[in-house]
Amino acid sequence: MDLTDSEILHEFRFLKVFKDGRVEKISWPPVKIPPSDDPITGVRSKDVRISNEPEISVRIFLPKLPDPTHKFSLIVYMHGGGFSMMSAFTPHYDRHARRLTGESTSIVVSVEYRLAPEHPIPACYDDSWAVLRWVAAHSTRDGAEPWLNDHADFSRVFVGGDSAGGNMAHTLAYRVGTIGLPGVKLVGAFLIHPYFGGVEADDKMWMYMCPTNSGFDDPRMKPPVEDLAVIGCERVLMFVAGNDHLREPGRAYYERLKRSGWKGSVEIVENEGQEHCFHLHDPTNENAVALVKKIVDFINQ
Structure with missing residues (x-):
C-alpha cells in the first residue's frame, strides 16, 4: 500500500477518513444483544425487518398486558x-427502550436505521420516516405486525430520540406537519440532548456525511423558524445538559420554536452539571431517574 494512502483527509469527533477512502470509526462495531422477555416487568421484545431494500429493522417492546x-x-x-455509530440493539439502547416501555406502559418501536457515511445522510431520515409510515399502516388493524394491530393506540403516537436521534425525531414531526400521516395522531415529540448544528466540528462531520x-x-441540521412553525404535533419536551457541548444549540432550537408561531406547547428541562446523554451511562443516577420520569409524565399527560 502506498504510504500516502494512510494519510488522513478528515478527522472528526467519531471517525477518520483516509486518502484511500477507508473510514475508521470509534467504538466500532457496536455490541448488539438479542431481544428478550423480562419476567419481572413483563416487558417483551422482538426484532422485525420492515424492509429488505433498503434494509431497515426495528426492535419492538410490548408492556405487560392487563387484558388481551x-x-x-x-x-x-x-x-x-452522531448519525454514524451505535444501534437500537446495543445494551444501552435496549435497556433505555425497555425502561420507557415498562414505566410509561407504551409500545416502543426502536429504529435500526442505516448509518453514515456508508449510507450517506439522508438515509437515516428516510429510514425513520419509513418506520413511522410502516407503523401508521397498522392503524387499519390489518398490518404485518400483530403487536401493533392488536395493542397500539394510534391516537396517541409519540416520536423521541437522543442526540442525533433527537434531530431525527424533529424531522419526523416536521414531515408529519408538511406531508401528513393518515390514521395516526402524533401527539408529541421528546428530544434528549438533540443535535441542531451550531458546533463547527460536528457540523463539518454532518456535512461530510451528507453530500447533498x-x-x-x-x-x-439547523431547522429554521418557518420549518418549526409547521411541525405536526401538539407538544414538545426538550432536555439539555449543563456540561454538554450541544446545550446552546438545543436552547436556540427551543427559543426559535417558541417564537415560530407554532400552536403547540414546548417545555425545556436543563440538567446542570450533567454530560451529554448521561442517562444512558448511569440510569440509576437521580437525574437520569428524573429524566425518564419526566418523559413518562409527558407520554401519560
Whole structure:
C-alpha cells in the first residue's frame, strides 16, 4: 500500500477518513444483544425487518398486558451516535427502550436505521420516516405486525430520540406537519440532548456525511423558524445538559420554536452539571431517574 494512502483527509469527533477512502470509526462495531422477555416487568421484545431494500429493522417492546385487548400509547424512538455509530440493539439502547416501555406502559418501536457515511445522510431520515409510515399502516388493524394491530393506540403516537436521534425525531414531526400521516395522531415529540448544528466540528462531520448538504444552515441540521412553525404535533419536551457541548444549540432550537408561531406547547428541562446523554451511562443516577420520569409524565399527560 502506498504510504500516502494512510494519510488522513478528515478527522472528526467519531471517525477518520483516509486518502484511500477507508473510514475508521470509534467504538466500532457496536455490541448488539438479542431481544428478550423480562419476567419481572413483563416487558417483551422482538426484532422485525420492515424492509429488505433498503434494509431497515426495528426492535419492538410490548408492556405487560392487563387484558388481551388493551391498547397502549406508541413511541417511535431513534438512537443517538452522531448519525454514524451505535444501534437500537446495543445494551444501552435496549435497556433505555425497555425502561420507557415498562414505566410509561407504551409500545416502543426502536429504529435500526442505516448509518453514515456508508449510507450517506439522508438515509437515516428516510429510514425513520419509513418506520413511522410502516407503523401508521397498522392503524387499519390489518398490518404485518400483530403487536401493533392488536395493542397500539394510534391516537396517541409519540416520536423521541437522543442526540442525533433527537434531530431525527424533529424531522419526523416536521414531515408529519408538511406531508401528513393518515390514521395516526402524533401527539408529541421528546428530544434528549438533540443535535441542531451550531458546533463547527460536528457540523463539518454532518456535512461530510451528507453530500447533498446546503452548508452550515442546512434546514435538516439547523431547522429554521418557518420549518418549526409547521411541525405536526401538539407538544414538545426538550432536555439539555449543563456540561454538554450541544446545550446552546438545543436552547436556540427551543427559543426559535417558541417564537415560530407554532400552536403547540414546548417545555425545556436543563440538567446542570450533567454530560451529554448521561442517562444512558448511569440510569440509576437521580437525574437520569428524573429524566425518564419526566418523559413518562409527558407520554401519560
